[in-house]
Amino acid sequence: MIKARSLPGWAPPVAAMLVVLLINTVLFPSFFQLRLVDGRLTGSLVDVLIRGAPVALLALGMAGVIATRGIDLSVGAVMAIAGAVAANALAGGASWTSAIVYALAAGLACGLWNGMLVGFLKLQPIVATLVLMVAGRGIAQLITGGQITTFDDAPFAALAGGTLLTIPAPILIVATIAVLLTLLVRSTALGLMVEAIGVNPRAAELVGINTRSIVVAVYALSGVTAALAGIIATADIKGADANNAGLWLEPDAILVVVLGGGSLLGGRLSYGLTIVGAITLQAIKTGILLAGFPPQMGLILMAVMVSILLVVQAPALQQWLQHRALRRAAS
Template sequence: MTLLKRIAPQLVALALLVALVTVFYPGFLKIGVSGDRLVGPMVDVLKRGAPVALLAVGMTLVIATRGIDLSVGTTMAICGAVAAWAVAGGWGLVPALLLALAAGALAGLWNGLLVAVVGIQPFVATLILMTMGRGIAQLITEGRILTFTDAGFAFFGSGSLLGLPVPAWLWLACGLGMAALMRRSALGLLVESIGINRRASALAGVNATVLLIAVYVVSGLCAALAGIVVTADIRGADANNAGLWLELDAILAVVIGGNSLLGGRFSIIASLLGALIIQTIDTGILLAGFPSEYNLVIKAGLVLVILVLQSPRIAGEWRLWRDSHRASREAALHRGAAK
């Protein structure tokens, strides 16, 4: 299956969604230039979709192993708090970034050990960190919004590079880089083999334990990047709200991308398109001026329609109808030629 064929449903869904939003907000596709950066709703989608897109990269790998990571939102809060604490404390930009990434890797290592070594179900193992993570973040920030004034750190959330927001470059680089690593090496097949049958892959010589731990560490690092972006954007660490419920959007992005929650075959590019679809829905509803109390209902309805249209059963019915229609047409042509 070629990449284009694999992501065709997501591309079509995104195009139709953009067309629908444009009906309600005609200026949705307009892009202008302000200073050294591009501006416009579509550019805002690329920027605001960065946290979910980054989380979706790690979540895709976790789900491919038949797991789940419910702790990515709280990991964002922890890593953002660590970064803001380090910057505000005068540690400097590079140490702050390294500490935040180390905190994300440590969170992923914790989850990976519970799942791969202790044998706790991924849902429960990551729920533990999800429950206690915000408490850890609040301890770091001492229960307040920890602000900073470092322009270098703020650049990762509100800066621009070659006209595009830095957060957009971050998720594009992370997603495309991870996709290339998985498909240009044997890692992708090894991850899929664990999701299909962990025991059989272990018997075949795959070190499933180490690979599982590594997958959760990657998820933690992606959450750390998302936490850095969110914290840098508002120039402060909000332990109560940073990453709140974003783990659900990340899972939804993976599912919209056509990846099965039962593990196995996966596509990071499709998950990134899923994240763009979710952010386009959020931005479109906001720009269209729908009452805020209807936003979640409209979003849920649009996501449901997209998932139904992408479902294997609907796709199978469409293929059957198409093939039967084609066969009927060819038969009619043959009958006409015979006469």
């Protein structure tokens, strides 16, 4: 019996990332050059990782939601809420640790709200999270009084501008969260249960999986990672801008998951490949920026490049290539 060899699931996303990085290297030979400036690692590649950190955190939470065949359109608004809570707490004299706890608690509350609507009330995910997407930014504006709330707290600001062993803090935060989540879903049955719900929710219930609790958990996690992204964004500018924090980052987070090999039909969960997708998207944006294209042309070029990458990774194309290989082998 003739069998066509299929590529491993990680191959297309990793190949896409390497192609984008190679193009950037060809166009800008110094792209991979790293330098130490005042004890801080710098370079174009480091900039890609730092600038992509907030979207990477959003995508890490979104990956679990999408794996259950859901979607979270509220992550940008949750970023704004968490940033507003943290900045308001710091401006009121709270310690930086308390501000982080308050912000994460706000994100958790938002995620639990979404999870209850989807998991227990069985609302469509796109409708349930759209409610918080619309109301969330208004909540953030109420917290800040409709103005940019600033603060002066060096330890909190270090979450965006600090370093540890020359490595910028945002990179370490994203890497730590990705590793912890990977250990969580691969060293326990949680990952299998999440993917089982995405493949067939009814079958998952019949084998004893508490689908409601799992759905609530993944949305709660999405809220926490969005809050963490909001904390980094707030620390970066030392203030909370409820109008612009996380604005329109939801499509980027969804796109990152898809570029990492995730499926909007559910059933696939890989936090490592989600990071690969985040690097791919931000490398495209950085390459276009370095090339000096005008903003309008940059958006068009990014859309074209992303479309090509998505077509290459499409399951239908992969199946067609396998069938073609089978026919060649048979002949």
